Amino acid sequence: MFLLKPQVVATGNGATSHFNKERVYRGTWLNRPLAAASLLLCSPLMLTNVLAALVSRQSIVHQRHCVDSAGRKVSYQDFSCGYLKTSARLFAIARGDISFCGLPLAQNSTREFCLQLANRYQMPAGFFDAVSLHQRTGLAVSSPKKLLLNQAQGGSKAFIKLLIKGLLCSVLYGTARDFSQPKALRLFGIRINNVTMTDAVEQIMAPREGGCRIGYFINAHSVNVSARNADFRALLNQSEMNFADGSGLRIAAQSVGYRLADNVNGTDLFPHLCQAMSRSGKRLFLYGAAPGVADAMAANIQAQYPHLTIAGTAHGFLGSDEQGALVTRINQANTDILLVAMGSPRQEQWLQQHKAELNCQSALAVGGLFDFFSGNIARAPLWMRELGMEWVWRLLQEPKTKFTRYVIGNPVFLFRTFVLKAVSRGA
Numbered sequence: 001m002f003l004l005k006p007q008v009v010a011t012g013n014g015a016t017s018h019f020n021k022e023r024v025y026r027g028t029w030l031n032r033p034l035a036a037a038s039l040l041l042c043s044p045l046m047l048t049n050v051l052a053a054l055v056s057r058q059s060i061v062h063q064r065h066c067v068d069s070a071g072r073k074v075s076y077q078d079f080s081c082g083y084l085k086t087s088a089r090l091f092a093i094a095r096g097d098i099s100f101c102g103l104p105l106a107q108n109s110t111r112e113f114c115l116q117l118a119n120r121y122q123m124p125a126g127f128f129d130a131v132s133l134h135q136r137t138g139l140a141v142s143s144p145k146k147l148l149l150n151q152a153q154g155g156s157k158a159f160i161k162l163l164i165k166g167l168l169c170s171v172l173y174g175t176a177r178d179f180s181q182p183k184a185l186r187l188f189g190i191r192i193n194n195v196t197m198t199d200a201v202e203q204i205m206a207p208r209e210g211g212c213r214i215g216y217f218i219n220a221h222s223v224n225v226s227a228r229n230a231d232f233r234a235l236l237n238q239s240e241m242n243f244a245d246g247s248g249l250r251i252a253a254q255s256v257g258y259r260l261a262d263n264v265n266g267t268d269l270f271p272h273l274c275q276a277m278s279r280s281g282k283r284l285f286l287y288g289a290a291p292g293v294a295d296a297m298a299a300n301i302q303a304q305y306p307h308l309t310i311a312g313t314a315h316g317f318l319g320s321d322e323q324g325a326l327v328t329r330i331n332q333a334n335t336d337i338l339l340v341a342m343g344s345p346r347q348e349q350w351l352q353q354h355k356a357e358l359n360c361q362s363a364l365a366v367g368g369l370f371d372f373f374s375g376n377i378a379r380a381p382l383w384m385r386e387l388g389m390e391w392v393w394r395l396l397q398e399p400k401t402k403f404t405r406y407v408i409g410n411p412v413f414l415f416r417t418f419v420l421k422a423v424s425r426g427a
């Protein structure tokens with residue numbers, strides 16, 4: 001157990017650094033008042049938990065011991081039975097043994113760096129941290145060190161924001177459990193490649209073997225469409241890559257005991273893909289969206305990635321008699337990666353229909369991606385994405401076109417998840 005008092009802590013390389021008032025992790029003063037207020041609020045529930053333990057002759061609390069990411073021993077308690085067993089952790093926070101927000105509790109590869117943060121900012125271990133928050137919602141973590149450093153340097157306001165986001169995440173996605181993380185899994189009859197963002201980019205960029213590789217982003221909407229349309233489900237299962245896109249799939253996977261590696265959605269993946277393509281000189285073709293949108297996007301990304309080659313663009317409202325010429329143009333432009341943005345299921349059906357004629361390495365169905373990168377539609381703020389609530393933003397921006405998909409589609413999807421869980425438990 002360690003205390004949150006200023007102290008001198010040895011760093012990994014043997015050096016020591018002294019407590020520096022200006023650099024202290026500023027939110028920790030909130031721990032005691034917030035824990036005391038929460039204890040008061042939770043006291044009826046805690047009393048019930050104590051009584052339940054006494055009646056069932058169990059110990060009132062379970063002691064938990066762990067080592068945080070800086071290698072320090074940390075202890076806290078959970079109630080043995082009853083509701084909200086984790087509320088007993090408030091005692092450890094009130095005692096100053098651990099913080100609401102701080103360094104991650106699990107050990108990981110950033111130990112040396114975390115130890116430096118612990119020294120420099122007097123940063124304690126915490127139940128919530130920026131890296132775990134991103135991992136819980138599946139936001140790809142490209143630099144855990146940067147996230148933790150930002151957290152350490154944030155003030156009391158940032159501390160409260162992280163606490164609220166952490167609590168909301170626990171409500172939305174449950175507390176962290178030991179889920180299995182298979183490389184491939186099947187959800188609602190659809191095969192999912194359970195990969196990280198980095199793996200996904202590698203798969204898309206891998207040299208062509210045989211035909212053009214097709215990639216789809218599977219989200220709650222795809223599941224709802226495929227539940228009504230068996231042909232569409234079969235089509236999704238014929239692709240080479242199916243990435244898990246969005247918080248809906250994450251909730252569904254967790255309900256049957258699986259953890260998804262990352263939230264591999266097109267919008268987050270695209271900048272990584274542009275970087276990889278710029279490095280390797282691959283050529284990108286953009287097909288889809290309203291006239292002018294793909295061109296605006298091409299101009300934007302060309303300015304951002306000067307070494308990226310745009311092989312061509314075409315809008316997504318061409319007639320059926322123009323499709324042959326379009327495929328010829330895509331092939332003649334020596335396209336390596338093709339993005340098709342015409343909304344689901346139109347884009348998947350187009351790819352299925354033209355797969356055999358396409359000479360490119362990989363082709364992805366990317367939905368509304370062009371509208372984001374052309375600047376037509378703004379991306380949701382980070383805090384919304386951190387909570388896996390980007391869909392709320394899209395609904396606010398396009399209430400008419402997205403009403404059915406989200407306001408009706410999301411509860412329907414949750415019901416399907418409930419059925420999936422019940423069936424898997426029965427099995």
Ligand code: UDP
Binds near residue numbers: 369
């Ligand atoms: N779109 C298109 N051709 C069509 C119908 C739609 O190119 O015949 C475009 C539309 O302009 C928009 C995208 O497809 O840019 C649809 O995006 P949506 O937001 O529906 O996709 P999601 O990401 O939600 O699947």
